[in-house]
Amino acid sequence: MRAIYVIPALVIVAAAALSSIFTVDEREKVLVLQFGEIKQSIDKPGLYFKVPFIQDILRYDDRILGLTTTPQEFPLADNRRLVVDAFARWRIVDLEKFRRAVGSGGIEAASANLGAIVNPEVRDVLGEATVEMVLSSARVGLMNKIRDNAREKAATLGIDVIDVRLTRTDLPQQNLTATFARMKAEREREATDEIARGNEAAQTLRAEAERTAVEITSAANKDAEIVRGQADAKRIAIYADAYGQDPEFFAFTRSLTAYQTALKGDTTSMVVSPDSDFFRYFLAETAAAPKP
Amino acid sequence: MAGSGGPWGGGDDEPGDNNKGQDGRRGNGDRRGQPMPDVDQLMKKGQEQLRVLMGGKGNGDSNGRGPGGGAPVNPINRQNLFFTAIGLALIWAYLSFYQLKPEERSVELLFGRFSSIGEEGLNFAPWPFVTAEIVNTTRQNTTAIGTGAGGAQDNGLMLTSDQNIVDIEFEVVWIINDPTKYLFNLKDPEGTIRAVAESAVRDIAARSQLMPILNTDRGAIGRLLEEEVQATLQSYDSGISVVRVNLLKSDAPEEVKDSFRAVQAAQQERDRLQKEADAYANKIKAQARGNASQTAEQAKAYSTQVVNVAEGDASRFLSILREYVKAPEVTRKRMYLEAMEQVMGGMKKIVMSGGAEATGAVPYLPLNELIPAPKGATN
Numbered sequence: 221m222r223a224i225y226v227i228p229a230l231v232i233v234a235a236a237a238l239s240s241i242f243t244v245d246e247r248e249k250v251l252v253l254q255f256g257e258i259k260q261s262i263d264k265p266g267l268y269f270k271v272p273f274i275q276d277i278l279r280y281d282d283r284i285l286g287l288t289t290t291p292q293e294f295p296l297a298d299n300r301r302l303v304v305d306a307f308a309r310w311r312i313v314d315l316e317k318f319r320r321a322v323g324s325g326g327i328e329a330a331s332a333n334l335g336a337i338v339n340p341e342v343r344d345v346l347g348e349a350t351v352e353m354v355l356s357s358a359r360v361g362l363m364n365k366i367r368d369n370a371r372e373k374a375a376t377l378g379i380d381v382i383d384v385r386l387t388r389t390d391l392p393q394q395n396l397t398a399t400f401a402r403m404k405a406e407r408e409r410e411a412t413d414e415i416a417r418g419n420e421a422a423q424t425l426r427a428e429a430e431r432t433a434v435e436i437t438s439a440a441n442k443d444a445e446i447v448r449g450q451a452d453a454k455r456i457a458i459y460a461d462a463y464g465q466d467p468e469f470f471a472f473t474r475s476l477t478a479y480q481t482a483l484k485g486d487t488t489s490m491v492v493s494p495d496s497d498f499f500r501y502f503l504a505e506t507a508a509a510p511k512p
Numbered sequence: 513m514a515g516s517g518g519p520w521g522g523g524d525d526e527p528g529d530n531n532k533g534q535d536g537r538r539g540n541g542d543r544r545g546q547p548m549p550d551v552d553q554l555m556k557k558g559q560e561q562l563r564v565l566m567g568g569k570g571n572g573d574s575n576g577r578g579p580g581g582g583a584p585v586n587p588i589n590r591q592n593l594f595f596t597a598i599g600l601a602l603i604w605a606y607l608s609f610y611q612l613k614p615e616e617r618s619v620e621l622l623f624g625r626f627s628s629i630g631e632e633g634l635n636f637a638p639w640p641f642v643t644a645e646i647v648n649t650t651r652q653n654t655t656a657i658g659t660g661a662g663g664a665q666d667n668g669l670m671l672t673s674d675q676n677i678v679d680i681e682f683e684v685v686w687i688i689n690d691p692t693k694y695l696f697n698l699k700d701p702e703g704t705i706r707a708v709a710e711s712a713v714r715d716i717a718a719r720s721q722l723m724p725i726l727n728t729d730r731g732a733i734g735r736l737l738e739e740e741v742q743a744t745l746q747s748y749d750s751g752i753s754v755v756r757v758n759l760l761k762s763d764a765p766e767e768v769k770d771s772f773r774a775v776q777a778a779q780q781e782r783d784r785l786q787k788e789a790d791a792y793a794n795k796i797k798a799q800a801r802g803n804a805s806q807t808a809e810q811a812k813a814y815s816t817q818v819v820n821v822a823e824g825d826a827s828r829f830l831s832i833l834r835e836y837v838k839a840p841e842v843t844r845k846r847m848y849l850e851a852m853e854q855v856m857g858g859m860k861k862i863v864m865s866g867g868a869e870a871t872g873a874v875p876y877l878p879l880n881e882l883i884p885a886p887k888g889a890t891n
Contacts, residue, residue, distance in 0.1 A: 243624035244624050245621065246621060246624060246625065246696045247695070247696055265621070265623075265624040266623050266624060266625045267624070281699055282696075283696065283697055283698055283699040284697055284698050284704070285699050286699065286700050286704060286707065288707065291665075307711065351675070355671055355672065355673040355718040355719075356719060357719050359715055359719070360715065382747075382748065383747065383748070385744075386711060386714070386715075387707065387710050387711045387714060388665070388670075388714065389714065390669070390670065390671055391675075400765065400767040400768050403676055403764070407771030407772055407774060407775050408774070410775045411771075411774045411775045411777070411778035412778070414775065414778035414779050414781065417782055418781055418783070418784070418785035418786055419785055421782070421789065422786055422788065424789075425790055426789050426792055426793060428793065429789075429792065429794075429796050430796060432797050433797055433799065433800030436801055436803075437800050437803055437804055437807075439804065440803065441807055443807075444807045444808055444811030445811070446811075447811040447814070447815045448811050451815030451816075451818040451819055452818060454818075454819050455821070455822035459825065459826060461826065462826030462829050462830050463826075465830070465833060466833055466837075469836060469840075472847075473829065473832065473847065476847060476848065476851035479855050480851055480854055480855055483855045489859065490856070490859055490862070493863075498849075498852050498856070499863075
């Protein structure tokens with residue numbers, strides 16, 4: 221029964237062979253440790269060998285990793301307070317340095333370390349800025365400054381900080397109510413202003429229209445009076461022209477016309493003497509013709 | 513096994529070591545089986561087969577007809593061997609071939625190193641040397657910002673440069689345009705997009721004042737956002753392309769919305785007041801113009817009338833005068849008598865002789881009876 225010995229031997233050989241081979245993925249970096257001592261740091265993917273049972277491998281993520289800081293509230297240079305949080309994107313560049321700096325805590329410990337770098341940087345950089353600067357196009361410059369500072373410090377961890385960005389730069393909760401109240405007041409001011417301007421415009425329009433109306437009417441009246449006056453003048457001229465040719469005859473004919481219109485109808489009673497010229501022949505004794 | 517799951521094992525002994533089992537790539541790359549075979553199982557299987565080959569008693573799982581039943585058998589059963597080989601080949605083929613749908617691409621890794629991109633159709637990744645990660649490259653993924661999808665803090669409220677608060681909600685629609693970069697460069701693509709977009713929108717809000725944000729058309733803010741998010745993702749070499757940004761909302765916060773509505777109402781009211789005044793103005797101006805025309809026309813009418821009357825009168829007078837001059841005495845008399853005839857004919861008259869014979873008597877004149885109307889006429 222040689223097989224009884226052969227099989228375990230084969231198994232041991234196979235296991236040894238297999239445990240000496242390992243792959244490194246595109247997404248990984250690998251440290252080879254021998255009794256805890258760093259023997260090799262691999263950052264190229266592929267197939268690798270190690271001494272079985274003696275050497276040990278540690279895999280690390282080679283991709284860009286994220287870090288979101290907890291919101292922190294602090295006063296800015298103008299003593300106004302903001303609640304700020306940021307996120308960082310980073311990756312391991314120097315695995316050996318990383319391992320030595322971070323220890324066996326791995327990515328989690330590194331995140332904590334990086335957070336402890338980024339948070340104070342955010343405070344320091346923004347602490348020298350005013351709220352107006354944070355809320356302006358200077359924000360990008362501040363972010364870049366935080367990133368550069370953090371990158372410099374994180375280099376000691378074997379980490380490259382690719383980006384640090386501010387996300388929230390908000391007012392503290394207790395300031396929100398005041399801000400909303402201010403916004404409301406501003407809107408109310410605007411609304412009141414709108415109505416007042418509306419009334420102003422309306423009143424102006426009405427007054428202008430009334431003025432225009434008066435102007436139009438009075439101008440028309442003026443023109444009318446001018447026309448009437450000219451007509452009257454013309455009438456006077458016409459009459460004067462005509463009647464002036466024989467004023468006496470005009471007085472005569474006009475008087476007759478006036479008698480006819482004034483003493484019209486049977487409403488008039490008249491006591492006349494037969495001596496008047498009308499009755500010249502009325503009671504005359506002689507109807508003879510006057511002497512020549 | 514040196515404390516590890518195996519040379520290719522998925523197990524790890526480092527707490528911070530993030531293995532591929534939890535890389536947060538939900539739904540984008542479903543894994544083609546286990547990337548690395550489980551060594552224990554492999555060895556178990558191998559032992560089993562060895563034992564069968566050696567003529568031992570198998571568990572009967574290598575093929576259907578294990579050599580049981582006491583009868584002495586040929587240790588190397590050709591049939592058994594054949595079926596085992598076929599079975600293994602089938603299993604291997606099953607593990608090695610995979611299909612890709614039209615919207616999918618795969619990234620093949622030979623011993624962990626990138627080898628090629630798999631196109632749609634049947635693909636071959638010889639197990640266990642090549643592993644394939646499948647990624648959907650045409651599906652549009654949506655990441656919503658400000659809608660509360662990102663937690664309680666994700667309320668869309670942000671400060672503008674005039675220190676007002678604005679409520680912005682939007683969606684980033686993105687696709688994977690480079691599966692290799694997408695898989696290899698970012699650990700948490702979705703989280704990265706969220707963080708980048710949130711940072712970008714706050715950056716844009718912080719650079720603008722409240723009213724322009726509320727008033728500018730949504731397209732402009734959307735485009736700005738799209739550019740900024742795309743640029744940042746590009747800088748991470750993420751293999752992600754932003755298709756578009758849907759701006760769902762850019763509005764005043766709920767708390768002050770009523771005030772904004774009141775402003776709108778006030779604007780309408782202003783408009784109304786102006787329109788009404790305008791209407792009034794038009795009305796009275798038209799009225800005045802009408803009156804003016806009327807006055808002018810009346811004046812013209814008067815003018816024409818007066819002149820016509822005067823000319824008529826004058827003409828008549830001149831005509832009469834012309835004839836009168838020819839025989840003044842007679843004409844004068846005639847006219848007088850005709851006129852008096854008409855005047856006297858129509859009235860009540862009392863003829864009193866006032867001659868020398870009647871001087872003694874005082875004539876009695878009952879004027880009250882004679883005058884019918886209050887307006888009297890006496891000589």
